[in-house]
Amino acid sequence: MPIFLMMYIRSYNRHKKNHILEKENMRREFESEMLQTRIEVQEKTMQTIATELHDNVGQLLSLTTLTLNSVNLNNSEKAAQKIENSLSLVNKSIKELRELAKLLHGEQIVETGIGNAIQQEINWLEKTGTFELSVSNQLFDLKETSPDKDLIILRLLQEIINNIIKHANATIISLNFYHDNHILHLSVKENGVGFNYERIKAKKSGMGLNSISKRIEMINGKLILNSAPNNGTNILIEIPYP
Amino acid sequence: MLLFNPIVCIELTCLAVAVVFLIKDKTLFWRLALCYQILVFTVELAGSYMGGLGIHNLWLYNIFIFFEASFIFYGIHHCLKIYTKQKTALIFGLILTCIIYFSSFIIRGFLVYNSITISVMSVIFVIFTLYYYYLLLKDSSFIDIRTNPEFWWIAGVLFYYFGSTISNIFYDVLTINIFGHMSLTYLIFVILCFILYGLWTYSYICRAKQRKLQS
Numbered sequence: 001m002p003i004f005l006m007m008y009i010r011s012y013n014r015h016k017k018n019h020i021l022e023k024e025n026m027r028r029e030f031e032s033e034m035l036q037t038r039i040e041v042q043e044k045t046m047q048t049i050a051t052e053l054h055d056n057v058g059q060l061l062s063l064t065t066l067t068l069n070s071v072n073l074n075n076s077e078k079a080a081q082k083i084e085n086s087l088s089l090v091n092k093s094i095k096e097l098r099e100l101a102k103l104l105h106g107e108q109i110v111e112t113g114i115g116n117a118i119q120q121e122i123n124w125l126e127k128t129g130t131f132e133l134s135v136s137n138q139l140f141d142l143k144e145t146s147p148d149k150d151l152i153i154l155r156l157l158q159e160i161i162n163n164i165i166k167h168a169n170a171t172i173i174s175l176n177f178y179h180d181n182h183i184l185h186l187s188v189k190e191n192g193v194g195f196n197y198e199r200i201k202a203k204k205s206g207m208g209l210n211s212i213s214k215r216i217e218m219i220n221g222k223l224i225l226n227s228a229p230n231n232g233t234n235i236l237i238e239i240p241y242p
Numbered sequence: 243m244l245l246f247n248p249i250v251c252i253e254l255t256c257l258a259v260a261v262v263f264l265i266k267d268k269t270l271f272w273r274l275a276l277c278y279q280i281l282v283f284t285v286e287l288a289g290s291y292m293g294g295l296g297i298h299n300l301w302l303y304n305i306f307i308f309f310e311a312s313f314i315f316y317g318i319h320h321c322l323k324i325y326t327k328q329k330t331a332l333i334f335g336l337i338l339t340c341i342i343y344f345s346s347f348i349i350r351g352f353l354v355y356n357s358i359t360i361s362v363m364s365v366i367f368v369i370f371t372l373y374y375y376y377l378l379l380k381d382s383s384f385i386d387i388r389t390n391p392e393f394w395w396i397a398g399v400l401f402y403y404f405g406s407t408i409s410n411i412f413y414d415v416l417t418i419n420i421f422g423h424m425s426l427t428y429l430i431f432v433i434l435c436f437i438l439y440g441l442w443t444y445s446y447i448c449r450a451k452q453r454k455l456q457s
Contacts, residue, residue, distance in 0.1 A: 009387070013378075
């Protein structure tokens with residue numbers, strides 16, 4: 001009897017060891033994925049800032065310089081008009097810079113709540129003026145938080161929006177976010193070119209879809225993706241939250 | 243007169259290993275283990291010597307039972323405290339053993355071997371060792387069994403006292419002579435001693451390794 005007991009303990013202990021090591025590996029993988037997500041969010045923020053500085057603030061300040069250069073002090077009425085225009089351009093630049101400063105906070109966006117972070121993303125998307133947006137964001141008053149999940153969710157949304165901008169050729173985007181019964185629902189629907197999801201999934205290539213699936217799986221979420229060529233794409237994500 | 247019988251030899255080997263590996267150990271339990279090995283060897287040697295001369299030696303073993311029970315109870319407490327702070331059952335077991343030990347002397351006298359105490363404490367020790375393994379299995383963390391001194395120390399106790407209990411139960415059946423004058427019960431006892439001190443020897447080596455790693 002003691003011999004069998006020893007053998008059983010040995011076998012059970014080995015299983016326990018494997019289980020603990022497996023858990024540890026999963027934890028490490030999660031941490032590494034979190035780090036990767038954090039870096040990607042920061043990169044995305046930096047890209048947005050660089051684009052905004054170049055395309056928006058840069059242009060406004062150039063225009064200000066041009067306007068100020070063309071001021072003729074002999075014609076005081078026109079000069080006053082031009083100075084006023086320049087002032088307006090500088091104010092607009094300051095406003096834009098303030099918006100960019102907010103973005104520079106990076107993760108702090110998530111700290112203000114996932115609703116705000118998502119809204120920030122939508123605001124930037126809206127500013128491009130390329131899409132007709134229909135937005136329903138009911139996550140502002142969310143009492144519960146989960147900082148790690150928030151960061152992943154934000155990155156998921158960034159990736160999805162990035163895909164739409166780059167590949168979808170969509171004109172209308174419908175975004176719907178709500179929390180119900182401890183599940184956070186994210187729905188993104190667009191009328192773009194669509195694609196064959198099954199084929200892309202099988203190929204394990206392209207459009208960051210694998211990274212999206214992997215991250216959703218990591219936080220025990222569910223991804224439902226409906227798409228067909230020339231028929232737009234409908235993405236529904238359900239994540240246990242918090 | 244055969245002074246160095248197999249049991250004395252086994253105990254001497256175990257004592258030698260204990261001296262080498264536990265002499266520098268500062269933990270109370272392992273220090274006591276070394277002292278206990280010295281006591282075991284001395285008692286066994288004296289008992290053997292007295293037996294060889296035909297002097298009554300059961301009183302010596304009767305006294306030794308007290309030290310044996312005390313040490314094993316303390317050892318089990320030392321191993322169990324890793325997993326539980328509960329001492330009530332252990333104290334109850336110790337009190338029960340003491341009551342039986344002393345009442346047996348009163349009833350049967352000092353010169354009769356205190357076999358009832360041995361039987362009762364053997365069962366108690368088996369129960370506690372099984373409880374130790376139950377706690378070990380239940381614990382969320384895992385230990386490296388191969389190098390865990392407490393695990394092997396308890397294993398020695400389990401094998402020895404489980405074997406003793408079974409041997410006591412089937413005493414009548416097992417008292418047959420094999421190899422001339424050597425009885426089967428004696429052979430079983432030698433084997434059990436070999437297992438007990440073999441496992442304890444290994445646990446002392448593991449303890450020395452553990453101490454080295456911790457320092």
